[in-house]
Amino acid sequence: MTREDIIKPENLVYKRTPVLTDATMHYCPGCGHGVVHRIIAEVIEEMGIQDNVIGISPVGCSVLAYNYFDVDFVEAAHGRAPACASAIKRLRPETFVFSYQGDGDLASIGCGEVVHACNRGENITMIFINNGIYGMTGGQMAPTTLEGMETVTCPYGRDPKIMGHTMRLTEMLAQLPGTYYVTRQAVYTPAAARKCKKAIRQAFENQKLNKGVSFVEVTSNCNSGWKMTPVQANKWMEENTLKYFPLGDMKVDGKFDPKFIERVGTFDQPNETIFSLRKK
Amino acid sequence: MAKQLVLMKGNQAIAEAAIRCGCDGYFGYPITPQSEVLEHLMAERPYLTTGMVVLQAESELASINMVYAGAAAGKRVMTSSSSPGFSLMQEGLSYIAGAELPALCVNVVRGGPGLGTIQPSQSDYFQTTKGGGHGDYRLITLAPASVQEMYDFVELGFDLAFKYRNPVAILSDGVIGQVMEKVMVDDYKPRWTNEYIEENCPWAATGHRSTGKHRIVTSLELEALKQEAINDRIQAKYRKCEEEDARYEAIQCDDAEYVFVAYGSAARICMKSVELARAEGIKVGLIRPITLWPFPTKAVKEIGGRMKKILSVEMNAGQMIEDVKLAVDCNVPVEHYGRYGGVIPTPVEILDALKKMVK
Numbered sequence A: 001m002t003r004e005d006i007i008k009p010e011n012l013v014y015k016r017t018p019v020l021t022d023a024t025m026h027y028c029p030g031c032g033h034g035v036v037h038r039i040i041a042e043v044i045e046e047m048g049i050q051d052n053v054i055g056i057s058p059v060g061c062s063v064l065a066y067n068y069f070d071v072d073f074v075e076a077a078h079g080r081a082p083a084c085a086s087a088i089k090r091l092r093p094e095t096f097v098f099s100y101q102g103d104g105d106l107a108s109i110g111c112g113e114v115v116h117a118c119n120r121g122e123n124i125t126m127i128f129i130n131n132g133i134y135g136m137t138g139g140q141m142a143p144t145t146l147e148g149m150e151t152v153t154c155p156y157g158r159d160p161k162i163m164g165h166t167m168r169l170t171e172m173l174a175q176l177p178g179t180y181y182v183t184r185q186a187v188y189t190p191a192a193a194r195k196c197k198k199a200i201r202q203a204f205e206n207q208k209l210n211k212g213v214s215f216v217e218v219t220s221n222c223n224s225g226w227k228m229t230p231v232q233a234n235k236w237m238e239e240n241t242l243k244y245f246p247l248g249d250m251k252v253d254g255k256f257d258p259k260f261i262e263r264v265g266t267f268d269q270p271n272e273t274i275f276s277l278r279k280k
Numbered sequence B: 001m002a003k004q005l006v007l008m009k010g011n012q013a014i015a016e017a018a019i020r021c022g023c024d025g026y027f028g029y030p031i032t033p034q035s036e037v038l039e040h041l042m043a044e045r046p047y048l049t050t051g052m053v054v055l056q057a058e059s060e061l062a063s064i065n066m067v068y069a070g071a072a073a074g075k076r077v078m079t080s081s082s083s084p085g086f087s088l089m090q091e092g093l094s095y096i097a098g099a100e101l102p103a104l105c106v107n108v109v110r111g112g113p114g115l116g117t118i119q120p121s122q123s124d125y126f127q128t129t130k131g132g133g134h135g136d137y138r139l140i141t142l143a144p145a146s147v148q149e150m151y152d153f154v155e156l157g158f159d160l161a162f163k164y165r166n167p168v169a170i171l172s173d174g175v176i177g178q179v180m181e182k183v184m185v186d187d188y189k190p191r192w193t194n195e196y197i198e199e200n201c202p203w204a205a206t207g208h209r210s211t212g213k214h215r216i217v218t219s220l221e222l223e224a225l226k227q228e229a230i231n232d233r234i235q236a237k238y239r240k241c242e243e244e245d246a247r248y249e250a251i252q253c254d255d256a257e258y259v260f261v262a263y264g265s266a267a268r269i270c271m272k273s274v275e276l277a278r279a280e281g282i283k284v285g286l287i288r289p290i291t292l293w294p295f296p297t298k299a300v301k302e303i304g305g306r307m308k309k310i311l312s313v314e315m316n317a318g319q320m321i322e323d324v325k326l327a328v329d330c331n332v333p334v335e336h337y338g339r340y341g342g343v344i345p346t347p348v349e350i351l352d353a354l355k356k357m358v359k
Helices: A033-047 A061-067 A081-091 A103-109 A111-120 A169-174 A190-209 A230-244 A258-264 B010-020 B036-044 B060-072 B083-088 B090-098 B125-129 B147-164 B174-178 B194-200 B224-244 B264-279 B297-304 B321-328 B347-358
Strands: A053-057 A072-075 A096-102 A125-130 A179-186 A213-219 A248-252 B004-009 B025-028 B053-056 B077-081 B103-109 B140-142 B167-173 B180-185 B248-251 B258-261 B284-289 B291-293 B309-314 B334-338
Touching: A033 A061, A033 A096, A033 A125, A033 A190, A053 A061, A053 A081, A061 A072, A061 A096, A081 A096, A081 A103, A081 A111, A081 B025, A081 B053, A081 B060, A096 A103, A096 A190, A103 A111, A103 A125, A111 A125, A111 A169, A111 A213, A111 B060, A125 A169, A125 A190, A169 A179, A169 A213, A169 A248, A169 A258, A179 A190, A190 A213, A213 A230, A248 A258, B004 B010, B010 B036, B010 B077, B010 B103, B010 B147, B010 B174, B010 B180, B025 B036, B025 B060, B036 B053, B053 B060, B060 B077, B060 B083, B060 B090, B060 B103, B077 B083, B077 B147, B083 B090, B083 B103, B083 B125, B090 B167, B103 B147, B103 B174, B125 B167, B125 B291, B140 B147, B147 B167, B147 B174, B147 B180, B147 B224, B167 B174, B167 B264, B174 B264, B248 B297, B258 B264, B258 B297, B258 B347, B264 B284, B264 B309, B264 B347, B284 B297, B297 B321, B309 B321, B309 B347, B321 B334, B334 B347
Parallel strands: A053 A072, A053 A096, A096 A125, A125 A213, A179 A213, B025 B053, B025 B077, B077 B103, B103 B167, B140 B167, B258 B284, B258 B309, B309 B334
Antiparallel strands: A179 A248, B004 B180, B140 B291, B248 B284
């Protein structure tokens, strides 16, 4: 059998979606951004909306996201993507609008904008990549950094007494009447990635309903910032991050998921997952 | 409905002009003394008539970034604020200039620094004409001296913004914003259609990749040589703007021996001072810069060069005087008279300052 015999349309089992460009991604090997980019691109392709979508990229690791999606893109100032997305959707209601932000961008400097865009019930899709750290600037503490976790700006571990508590912003947003769909997903296993794709598809489909914000948090790793191999980082995330940031839906079709309500009731309990990244 | 003569506040004129000139969106946040802009728009509800979007944002940070994004999508969008709020917008204005987007921002200036006062001032001249945000950029700055100009400069501002793909500021103050005067308003002009925007704004991220290639709106270019080339392009626009769009008004300058240079409400007061001075036999004129950037350097050099002395009258501690001095290259003595912190000078006060200078 020759090479030409194999390269036939009927043998094609996997290809790059045309919604992603040829550009080589700058993300670290093992990072979740690339997987999430691909999922979003596939959803855009499958929904046939490539010529009717505007993305908003943040400041942070995914600042150059606009180079990787073959759709129109606007690069926002640090934290302001929800304000940008709100304006564009109102001025161009015929387009699908999505914002893409990391946890430094969305939960820290852009906390006000995301809360108010959600509270207004803007008819947009928000993708929130939470890896518990500032990746691009070299691994500093974020609002989402776990208690006890070591970063370059909390080298002795995050001490909530002086550095504040780990922030579950997505749980806060779910409680705003303007959010219609709020979920936390991950992409660290094939099964999780498939679930995540379903959620992101739902978040885009919801824009047709004019019901409000669809918010998908993707809990991710940052193997470079966490100073681990990709495999270690995924294992660490499963054992630590996901205990504090449990996966699953919080709000579907504007209604709270019963499991979420149960969980919110336990929020006043002190966080017991104190640990160290480095083996002492 | 054709043209119409109405009585309104300067701030209302801004709002009314926005609706009538086919503005697509206004994003603002309340602050004294400019809140009537947002109030008038909310009362008029243009979203039911022209389709113009009006949104009260959660902060000036949000509103300027809404303007940034709306402009990125090819829409004619604007915001307004007053000094402390305008300070918050500086980052966004820098992004708008960096991404080469057209947008209109109104600053109804109040006295500072800090929370300052809600009384009128012209103390944001430096901030508006010399930068304000980071990076090498300029704000094209229009200085209205009447409610009619508040109205007229909205459409003019959008025209200049789209001509240069650069943010335009209307630098007003609490006097012009709050005073009521008669205004001739235009008939309603239709907003641009999406088809028109596709054709005329190929740079806009409209969501519809009509060219077959995605459009990216960003102010980021990490490679220094490429960033320098972008800066070169932006600077070339500014030279063109200085050449073509510096505006001013010269009042009674032909036989004058002395001249006031003043803009906005200070210029209105100076008009009376000119009258009083001439009644006493002092031949004084007035140069009123209408664009503060580009500053009407040539006119000030030409007219000011003929004078014995120049008095820069400003409601600040002396900001525009620097541009006046540069324009006449220090060949003519230039002095400053100003009140600040929200105090408005009287025509007699300015006359006295002139007499002191003449002596």
